[in-house]
Amino acid sequence: MAGLRSIAEEEVDPIQKFTEAGLTRAMIVMAHPDDNEFVCGGTVALLAELDWDIHIVVTTSGNKGTKEIGMTAQQLAAIREEEQRNAAQILGAQEPTFFGFPDGYIENSNELRGLIVHQIRIHRPDLVITWDGFRPGFNHRDHRRTGRATYDAIYPAADDHLYYPRDKEEGLEPCRPSVLMLAGSNEPDCHLDISKVMATKIRAVMAHSSQIGDRDEHAILQRYRNRAIEEARKHDREFDPEPETDALVFRESFRLIRFD
Numbered sequence: 001m002a003g004l005r006s007i008a009e010e011e012v013d014p015i016q017k018f019t020e021a022g023l024t025r026a027m028i029v030m031a032h033p034d035d036n037e038f039v040c041g042g043t044v045a046l047l048a049e050l051d052w053d054i055h056i057v058v059t060t061s062g063n064k065g066t067k068e069i070g071m072t073a074q075q076l077a078a079i080r081e082e083e084q085r086n087a088a089q090i091l092g093a094q095e096p097t098f099f100g101f102p103d104g105y106i107e108n109s110n111e112l113r114g115l116i117v118h119q120i121r122i123h124r125p126d127l128v129i130t131w132d133g134f135r136p137g138f139n140h141r142d143h144r145r146t147g148r149a150t151y152d153a154i155y156p157a158a159d160d161h162l163y164y165p166r167d168k169e170e171g172l173e174p175c176r177p178s179v180l181m182l183a184g185s186n187e188p189d190c191h192l193d194i195s196k197v198m199a200t201k202i203r204a205v206m207a208h209s210s211q212i213g214d215r216d217e218h219a220i221l222q223r224y225r226n227r228a229i230e231e232a233r234k235h236d237r238e239f240d241p242e243p244e245t246d247a248l249v250f251r252e253s254f255r256l257i258r259f260d
């Protein structure tokens with residue numbers, strides 16, 4: 001366990017660093033309602049504790065994510081959007097924005113990039129979190145394309161006024177976020193200790209009741225414990241925690257890109 005704590009202690013807390021540097025606004029661009037909670041819910045809760053203004057943008061409404069016979073895509077979209085709204089509230093984020101593209105059909109299109117640029121120019125985030133769309137290996141196409149559309153929106157479009165010039169008519173100015181954090185990366189270089197907000201993350205995950213089946217809070221926490229143990233063992237082969245009693249370090253990891 002000592003080895004485990006030392007991994008986290010060696011790192012300077014990037015969120016603290018960003019906050020001290022005056023960054024205060026974050027935007028999370030994800031493909032499906034629940035992506036945010038699973039991959040960066042702890043990070044959002046940490047940002048909220050530091051009084052950041054946080055907007056979650058979801059490109060689809062997750063309207064294929066069911067095995068329930070008789071459920072329509074429209075009913076499911078309404079359920080999942082409501083679950084995402086509840087989860088955002090639990091984490092301390094603002095009301096989410098849904099683009100409503102059909103689940104499974106995301107394209108890195110001019111239309112999608114324009115919508116993301118518009119959100120960036122409205123909310124003016126210092127920090128954006130999205131999927132790592134360049135991750136090799138198996139990945140959901142909506143994750144891949146939402147991730148790529150988000151970086152294409154940040155650079156160069158959102159900061160150049162000749163891209164999507166109609167935003168100007170609404171009084172929106174160009175904007176370049178300072179930091180991009182890519183979730184689900186196979187080469188993460190930024191590891192955040194989310195242990196102190198783990199209970200909040202689990203509550204937010206639980207808000208997605210249409211997606212978690214009969215798993216209860218305990219089962220979900222156990223899954224994260226197993227992952228944390230696996231991670232710790234990579235650094236300390238001898239690591240052998242007592243179930244339930246040893247404190248584990250829970251982390252969310254990202255690939256960090258800076259624009260300044």
Ligand SMILES: [Zn+2]
Pocket residue numbers: 031032035140143
């Ligand atoms: Zn997803």
